[in-house]
Amino acid sequence: MARERWPRLSAFANISVYIDHSPNPPPAWTCHVCGTDWPCAKWRTANPGPAERKLLLPVISGLLPGAIRDLRGRVDGPQPPEIVKRFLFFLPLSDDEALAIARRMR
Numbered sequence: 001m002a003r004e005r006w007p008r009l010s011a012f013a014n015i016s017v018y019i020d021h022s023p024n025p026p027p028a029w030t031c032h033v034c035g036t037d038w039p040c041a042k043w044r045t046a047n048p049g050p051a052e053r054k055l056l057l058p059v060i061s062g063l064l065p066g067a068i069r070d071l072r073g074r075v076d077g078p079q080p081p082e083i084v085k086r087f088l089f090f091l092p093l094s095d096d097e098a099l100a101i102a103r104r105m106r
């Protein structure tokens with residue numbers, strides 16, 4: 001495949017953070033380094049640019065149904081729209097948009 005078909009390297013500026021701070025296996029949804037809710041502060045402060053957000057969106061969206069299933073039933077746990085906002089932290093979602101996404105993920 002032609003080299004120019006691959007995303008530019010700059011699109012992966014935060015790749016080491018994403019790999020190092022990957023989530024513990026479900027149903028934990030905690031960072032395996034920080035131990036905090038995933039995506040952890042390292043992920044959240046990585047501030048992905050537009051190209052990186054494009055790459056993250058399908059990856060994170062693929063995790064969302066499982067995360068909603070695992071996290072929504074916990075005592076004092078987050079509601080599905082909160083889970084959507086937590087996982088898609090890099091998108092400026094309103095409460096209504098997060099709710100709409102959560103309903104589609106069921």
Ligand SMILES: [Zn+2]
Pocket residue numbers: 021031032033034035040041042043
């Ligand atoms: Zn972490």
